[in-house]
Amino acid sequence: MLARYNFQPISYRQCIQFVGDGIPKLVSRALGASVHQNPNAETEPEVLRQAVELFRENYANHLVDQTRLYPGVSETLSKLCDFKLAVISNKSYDFSVEILTRLQIVEFFDLILGGDSLAEKKPSPQPILYALDKFKISPAQALIVGDGENDILAGKSAGIATCGTTYGFRSKAEIATLEPDFMIGKFSEIQSLKCLS
Numbered sequence: 672m673l674a675r676y677n678f679q680p681i682s683y684r685q686c687i688q689f690v691g692d693g694i695p696k697l698v699s700r701a702l703g704a705s706v707h708q709n710p711n712a713e714t715e716p717e718v719l720r721q722a723v724e725l726f727r728e729n730y731a732n733h734l735v736d737q738t739r740l741y742p743g744v745s746e747t748l749s750k751l752c753d754f755k756l757a758v759i760s761n762k763s764y765d766f767s768v769e770i771l772t773r774l775q776i777v778e779f780f781d782l783i784l785g786g787d788s789l790a791e792k793k794p795s796p797q798p799i800l801y802a803l804d805k806f807k808i809s810p811a812q813a814l815i816v817g818d819g820e821n822d823i824l825a826g827k828s829a830g831i832a833t834c835g836t837t838y839g840f841r842s843k844a845e846i847a848t849l850e851p852d853f854m855i856g857k858f859s860e861i862q863s864l865k866c867l868s
Contacts, residue, residue, distance in 0.1 A: 672698065672726045678705040685710075687840050691819045693761045693786040694730075698723045727763075734766060735773045741838060743859035748779040750862060755806045759798045761786035761821060781806070793821035796829035803829070814866055816855075823849040832866050 673680055681689075681704050689700040689710060699719055703712035714722070748756070756779055760767045764785025771777035782802055786792040789801060803813055815826035818839020823846075826833035834853040835846035846854060853864050861867065 672722055672729060673701060673705050675725055676722070678702070681705055690840060691761060691821055693792060694726060694763060695719070695723050698726050730766065734770055738770060738774070740774055740776070741858055743857060745776055747859045747861060748776055751779075754867070755781045755808070757782040757784065757802045757806075759784045759793065759802065759815070759825075761792045764788050794824035794828065796825050799825055799829035799831060803831075814864070816858075816861060818846070820845075820849055823851050826851075834861065834864065 681701055685704055686697075686701070689697050689704075699714055700710035702714045702719065702722060704710040706712070706714075758767060758771065758780050760783075762770075762785055764783065764787055767785045768777065768783055771780065771783065777783075782805055784798050784801065789797055791797040799813070799815060803810060810830040813829075813831040814834055815822055815829075815831055816834045816836060817823060817826075818836045818841055820841070823833045823835055832853070833849075833851040834855060835841075835849060835851035836858070837843040837846055837854055837856050838858075843854070843856075853866070855861060855864075
């Protein structure tokens with residue numbers, strides 16, 4: 672997207688830091704960092720709209736080019752069939768479903784919510800509260816597993832148990848500062864959490 676505008680590229684590390692709040696925020700941060708060397712710099716609304724459209728077009732054509740499941744994910748999901756499972760992503764719903772489908776794990780989930788599914792997205796607790804209501808379960812019966820600040824903050828705000836992963840987009844130290852109830856280094860470790868027994 673930046674190349675199409677003849678803007679300076681951003682680094683992989685910068686991009687990773689900008690991920691997690693949905694496409695418009697990612698694109699806004701990338702433009703700010705590229706053009707103004709400040710990810711929080713304002714972008715003219717029409718330029719941002721066009722850039723988001725261009726990003727979505729490119730992203731749709733390359734959804735799983737570099738996307739792979741972490742080790743043990745599919746096997747572990749198959750062992751959690753006694754639980755109601757949901758994906759609550761800040762990624763657009765259509766992209767979320769397509770990625771899960773292409774990675775051949777969509778059938779494990781009873782509910783999929785994207786960042787555009789409800790009025791609010793993580794770190795708001797709204798998507799979690801929606802899932803709790805949909806599944807007719809209490810906060811005490813739920814757990815959110817995630818690799819970012821939005822996951823842990825949303826879980827805490829919703830009053831559910833939180834589990835930070837140390838193998839995703841954020842480092843173990845970054846996850847630890849959020850003080851989740853649990854931390855795991857491999858997805859398969861979720862099976863040994865006391866809250867699931």
